Amino acid sequence: MVIIGGDAAGMSAAAQARRLRTEDELEIVAFERGAFTSYSACGIPYWIGGDVGSRDELIARTPEEHRKRGIDVRLHTEVTAIDLDGQRVRTRAHGAAGGAAGGPRGAEEWTGFDKLVIATGARPVRPSLPGMDADGVHGVQSLGDGEALLDSLAAAERADGGARRTLRAVVVGAGYIGVEMSEALIRRGHRVTVLDRAEQPMSTLDPDMGALVREGMTGLGIDVRTGAAVTGIRTDADGRARAVVTADGEHEADIVVLGIGVRPETALAEAAGLPLGDAGGLLTDLAMRVRGQRNVWAGGDCVEVFDRVTRRPRHLPLGTHANKHGQVIGTNAGGGYATFPGVVGTAVSKVCDLEIARTGLLERQAERAGLRFVTVTVEATGRAGYFPGAEPMRVKMLAERRTGRLLGTQIVGREGAGKRVDIAAVALTAGMTVEEMTGLDLGYAPPFSPVWDPVLVAARRAASEVRAQGS
Structure with a gap:
């Protein structure tokens, strides 16, 4: 059983399959291109804001703990291709810390599978605009992203080598991540501006309800600018972000955080010819088996799920669903039977x-x-x-x-x-x-x-x- 992705859906599937099948009955290999497994990305804003004291508090189960349970976790190892006909995946090692079978940086190899689980998650939206890849511009999706943001904040806060500085922080996007990150930054004592192109923050609410959120944010001292479409990032001579540019002007920034949302990470699946929905997520049946496949499952932020209200597929990236998907996948891959009945969008x-x-x-x-x-x-x-x-x-x-x-x-x-x-x-x-x-x-x-x-x-x-x- 080969698993692509070492967070909620993938490792929940691995753990559940291991409960049902011994190591002699089922070998489980999990490839994770990052440095962590089984962590709470939802907790990152609270780590940045100081409610959570350390990175490790967000990790539910370490790679070592998974390995002790008979799951071969290989970190810093990226799956670069899926060969469905040959029932194998190609991997590339990004460092010597790849795990029990990790190779030197750049080493590639093929690994065969009888059962495949795709749990590649989602990627933060990063528009193709000038300066979006500049230093000081941060997405917030993984623990590595959180560490990079904290390091950047610490360096900027002490840039003059003296007393701690108050920074000008600009958050682009006022969805869940944008709103939570704006609170985290204001709690760190910084001046925060939030830019969003919508009529009100929280487009996951109707505008009349979003207006209440705006009042709450403004009451905290957050400068909320709606109807503000970002056109780029202005950088200095060193290539570091210094302002966020909109049609109405510039907003100076020492740090920029992107909270525009995420999209399913399904490039691998698409290249392998697997079916995608309108939102770009993998399509599965109720057993979380990829449509048209017998031994390929998918779960977490890379899939579209059944909406019980509209009765149509929907992309809804939440950790609660990812863990349930993993339980269902692990049960089915381990020889049992389970289904995921869908969501209502809570x-x-x-x-x-x-x-x-x-x-x-x-x-x-x-x-x-x-x-x-x-x-x-x-x-x-x-x-x-x-x-x-x-x-x-x-x-x-x-x-x-x-x-x-x-x-x-x-x-x-x-x-x-x-x-x-x-x-x-x-x-x-x-x-x-x-x-x-x-x-x-x-x-x-x-x-x-x-x-x-x-x-x-x-x-x-x-x-x-x-x-x-x-x-």
């Missing part, structure tokens, strides 16, 4: 104490899917209004106009807002209507919720709107 984030959550469809996604829907927005509090510490939250809910089926929920608020989205995620998974949701037996006590939980208040309002509009 995600949470935060800016300081402002919690941001969504599940299901946004308005524009529902429109693209050809759905007729009603939308309601309610203001409520996370605790009983009379209980100390009750904070406001806004809940937006979409329901199918004819049937009342829940289509999506967005929540922005303070303590207790973010994880409330899980109520809606379960309702979406179960295919519930907003009318059915109003009868959910949720926990109540004044420190935790009003008598009517904010999500149920929104469901009641949506159910009324469905009845009012009829078919």
